[in-house]
Amino acid sequence: ISPDGNILYFVSNRPGGYGGYDIYKSKVDTEGNWSKPENLGPVINSPFDENTPFIHPDGKTLYFSSDGWPGFGNKDVFYSRMDEKGKWGKPENIGYPINSFNEETGLTVTTDGKNALFSTETATGYGSQDIYIFPLPEKARPQPVTYVKGVVKDKETGTFVEANVSVKDTRTGLEVFDDYTSAETGNFLTVMPIGSNYSFNVKAPGYLFYSASYQLTTLTGTKPFEIEILLTRLKVGGDVTLKNIFFENNKYDLLPASLSELGTLLSFMIENNNLSIEIQGHTDNKGDDKLNEKLSLNRAKAVYNYLIENKIDPSRLTFAGYGKTRPIADNGNEEGQQLN
Incomplete structure (x- = not known):
């Protein structure tokens, strides 16, 4: 699942693919309906099998297993990066000693990008396939990210508000996050890759919208932002400062x-x-x-x-x-x- 929860990456051997099992994606609309699955194409999918896709919270680095791309054995772990135009790059083998002549699958990467977990069979394991953790090599690490964790309330009553939270990269114009807060708690959590600048807007029917700007081109840490957003109801004399x-x-x-x-x-x-x-x-x-x-x-x-x-x-x-x-x-x- 993408960091905003709107794109599902999955594997299928349905007709029309490039090999055995291919990686597809599907997008959910505002009504909660999933789109027709879209094959990621021959840049990612080989004539053989791709498995266990994992998209990092940076939304741009995809990890998966394959026995179709050049590797060391049965299934190796690969990674691919999305460019600013939304195109995937050529998969890179994560290398030895992570990949071996056995099968390596199910790789996931921590939010900070420093460590990864995966499943493989080794001579020192406890069963057929065990779970291992290792420091992710620098070349295979995703883009550093931070996140905004917050709650949206009515400014006058303090009650929670179900609101739309939208985050866009102002450099590329690409949407990073577009989702709704919880109606019960007003909570939301959005990830922002470090290295760009972002417009941050919150809106709800009957309220003035909220505007914030996050300048992350020179941010060196990954400490999250924790905020409380108080939305003002529409009324004469209300004002909004446009920060982007x-x-x-x-x-x-x-x-x-x-x-x-x-x-x-x-x-x-x-x-x-x-x-x-x-x-x-x-x-x-x-x-x-x-x-x-x-x-x-x-x-x-x-x-x-x-x-x-x-x-x-x-x-x-x-x-x-x-x-x-x-x-x-x-x-x-x-x-x-x-x-x-």
Whole structure:
């Protein structure tokens, strides 16, 4: 199962495959229905048998056993990585001494990517096939990951909210996670591979959506983020800070990394078609005040134009620029200035 729970990887010998047993995937939709299985293709599947697929929580590294790819014996363990376009790479043999002339299957890898467990038969084992653990070689390790563990509540009542949690890689535009919190507990858990930046949105009917940004390109640790999200019900005067709208310094052209958040805003406006909003632009306190005010106005207008271009009625929208006058963070440090 993929880290978001939406893709099932499994083995089948159904007609139309490339060999005996092939690896397939199926996706679950919002109604809980699984799609028609899709063969992973000849890049992964050989003319012989592939077994025991395991997708790491990074969502990009697939481990499996095969007796069709060049190996040491009966079935060897291989791994393949997905590229930024969603294509699998050529399988790599994990090597000796893990693979032998016997059968190696069922490999799973710990979340931190440092250790793996698998099943094989050895002369020193206790039965036909025993379970072993070993340090995973560096070359075969998945991308480091961290995760966000949280709970979603109603800000006023404190009751748990069933909400949609969506995480997208702002560099590639690929969805990393898209699922719902538990209606009973409001809990969710999402994995984010380290090395990229992510938009993080939470939405529920009747509420303003929540926006956060996780900049993980330079993160060195894997300590998880634990958060409590308090959603505000829709009402006059409510506000949302869009934390994934990006511009180059002193410019007002929307960068491609903004598309995920803009899409969330667009969906919000479509789903709440009686809602009118003011789009506000802001800057930090560096530079000329009048130029900052003009820059903030043009940035707000850029978002306004995006919504208009995507069929939102202009009568529902206004925009304004406030320059440095309404900071949301401390302008005394670089992090605060970036937020403003």
